[in-house]
Amino acid sequence: MTTRRDFLSSMAAAGFAAQPVFRERAMLSLFKANAIAGGRDPGAVAQDESYWAEIQRAFDADRTMINLNNGGVSPTPSHVLEAMIRDLRFTNELPVEHMWRVLEPRIESVRRDLASEFGCDIEEMAITRNASEANEIMIFGLDLKPGDEVVITNQNYGRMITAWEQRVRRDGIVLKQISFQVPPPSDDYIVERFRAALTPRTKVIEVTHITNLTGQILPVRRIVDMARSRGIEVFVDGAHAFAHFPFVRSDLACDYYGTSLHKWLLAPIGTGFLYVKKEKQKQLWPLMAAAKEQDENIRKYEEIGTHPAANHNAISAALAFHRGIGVGRKIARLRFLRDRWAKRLLAESPRVRVLTPLDARQSGALALFQVDGLDNVKLGEWLMAKHRIVTTPIIHPEFRGIRITPNVYTTLDEIDVFSDKVLEAIAKGIPTSSTTS
Numbered sequence: 451m452t453t454r455r456d457f458l459s460s461m462a463a464a465g466f467a468a469q470p471v472f473r474e475r476a477m478l479s480l481f482k483a484n485a486i487a488g489g490r491d492p493g494a495v496a497q498d499e500s501y502w503a504e505i506q507r508a509f510d511a512d513r514t515m516i517n518l519n520n521g522g523v524s525p526t527p528s529h530v531l532e533a534m535i536r537d538l539r540f541t542n543e544l545p546v547e548h549m550w551r552v553l554e555p556r557i558e559s560v561r562r563d564l565a566s567e568f569g570c571d572i573e574e575m576a577i578t579r580n581a582s583e584a585n586e587i588m589i590f591g592l593d594l595k596p597g598d599e600v601v602i603t604n605q606n607y608g609r610m611i612t613a614w615e616q617r618v619r620r621d622g623i624v625l626k627q628i629s630f631q632v633p634p635p636s637d638d639y640i641v642e643r644f645r646a647a648l649t650p651r652t653k654v655i656e657v658t659h660i661t662n663l664t665g666q667i668l669p670v671r672r673i674v675d676m677a678r679s680r681g682i683e684v685f686v687d688g689a690h691a692f693a694h695f696p697f698v699r700s701d702l703a704c705d706y707y708g709t710s711l712h713k714w715l716l717a718p719i720g721t722g723f724l725y726v727k728k729e730k731q732k733q734l735w736p737l738m739a740a741a742k743e744q745d746e747n748i749r750k751y752e753e754i755g756t757h758p759a760a761n762h763n764a765i766s767a768a769l770a771f772h773r774g775i776g777v778g779r780k781i782a783r784l785r786f787l788r789d790r791w792a793k794r795l796l797a798e799s800p801r802v803r804v805l806t807p808l809d810a811r812q813s814g815a816l817a818l819f820q821v822d823g824l825d826n827v828k829l830g831e832w833l834m835a836k837h838r839i840v841t842t843p844i845i846h847p848e849f850r851g852i853r854i855t856p857n858v859y860t861t862l863d864e865i866d867v868f869s870d871k872v873l874e875a876i877a878k879g880i881p882t883s884s885t886t887s
């Protein structure tokens with residue numbers, strides 16, 4: 451008898467090229483799902499497949515592959531894509547009128563909605579094209595003198611490290627990269643690692659809210675408090691945090707925050723935001739020039755020239771979908787999916803090590819695992835080549851492994867096929883010829 455899981459596995463292995471069927475009414479799925487959820491708590495709903503089946507229907511996901519890299523970028527629900535395409539078509543009919551006069555001003559309601567979700571003033575929210583843009587506005591925006599010091603970790607995102615290194619070459623600043631154990635023994639340990647690197651010349655700390663490497667959530671609030679008492683600015687890279695797990699700005703007490711919206715908010719590709727506290731805006735230059743009159747206007751960070759209004763306007767549709775699920779329900783489901791593979795692999799093989807702490811305070815959907823005695827890069831290649839399972843190889847000088855990232859549209863079958871195949875590789879080894887097919 452062919453089970454659903456066998457069918458899924460064989461379809462994925464064959465690279466079955468069905469065209470996704472486009473559905474315009476994806477929001478309907480959300481209404482149905484909410485009726486199913488009723489008033490139950492997020493933990494109970496996390497395990498209710500009838501609820502999540504409705505959420506899955508809101509996406510035109512390509513199920514011919516099992517996508518367990520939702521960390522890089524995620525698909526957007528069909529109705530969000532539809533909103534964006536509708537606006538692009540409308541734009542193209544008469545761009546100067548339709549895009550600039552009709553659509554672009556609507557960025558203000560997107561700003562209002564994002565500010566309310568993040569918990570800041572509308573005048574502190576800039577809409578960017580991704581987290582890199584938001585973070586680089588911070589990194590390049592502050593006047594620093596030769597010899598001024600910046601403290602980051604060697605687990606910050608690669609592009610952000612590259613940006614700081616460019617400032618080192620160009621401006622003669624000093625970049626200190628601290629390392630920390632994976633997984634870290636405690637929050638105290640992390641805060642102490644930062645504290646030990648500070649000197650009277652330290653001007654900035656850049657901290658990642660949740661790392662892309664292991665999915666470790668860092669104690670941002672404590673780092674901000676420690677830095678503020680010393681007059682040090684803290685830039686928070688929240689690329690993976692916003693709309694992933696519940697928090698608002700006041701929980702972090704930070705003055706600067708950058709994120710992507712095409713990851714966990716499921717907004718269209720090419721969306722992000724930058725938060726800058728009102729009092730800090732004057733001192734933080736934009737990446738592209740803005741007029742002096744805009745010195746204290748958050749919109750100075752949006753002076754990027756002609757760009758589509760459709761992408762950023764569709765953020766509102768993604769936000770409505772996100773609020774419809776609710777961040778509590780979302781993170782409960784994401785942790786449920788993560789535990790389903792991670793705890794199973796740990797239980798079924800003593801050779802598996804999960805480098806992400808699986809408690810709720812320290813992690814969310816992202817987790818990194820290793821298999822002792824297997825080449826983990828080859829394992830990832832084999833999962834892709836033979837079983838069409840998309841994972842992320844992580845190679846860091848101090849640790850390595852495979853990062854697994856489900857999302858709200860991921861099915862239990864997909865998680866189980868992945869776990870089955872890893873256990874198969876552990877039991878039988880990886881055939882040497884199979885990774886290149």
Ligand SMILES: Cc1ncc(COP(=O)(O)O)c(C=O)c1O
Pocket residue numbers: 521522580581582583606607609658660661662687689690709710722
């Ligand atoms: C921690 C972190 N920062 C920044 C980025 C850059 O995000 P984007 O590609 O949206 O610019 C990423 C992307 O994965 C990330 O993981």
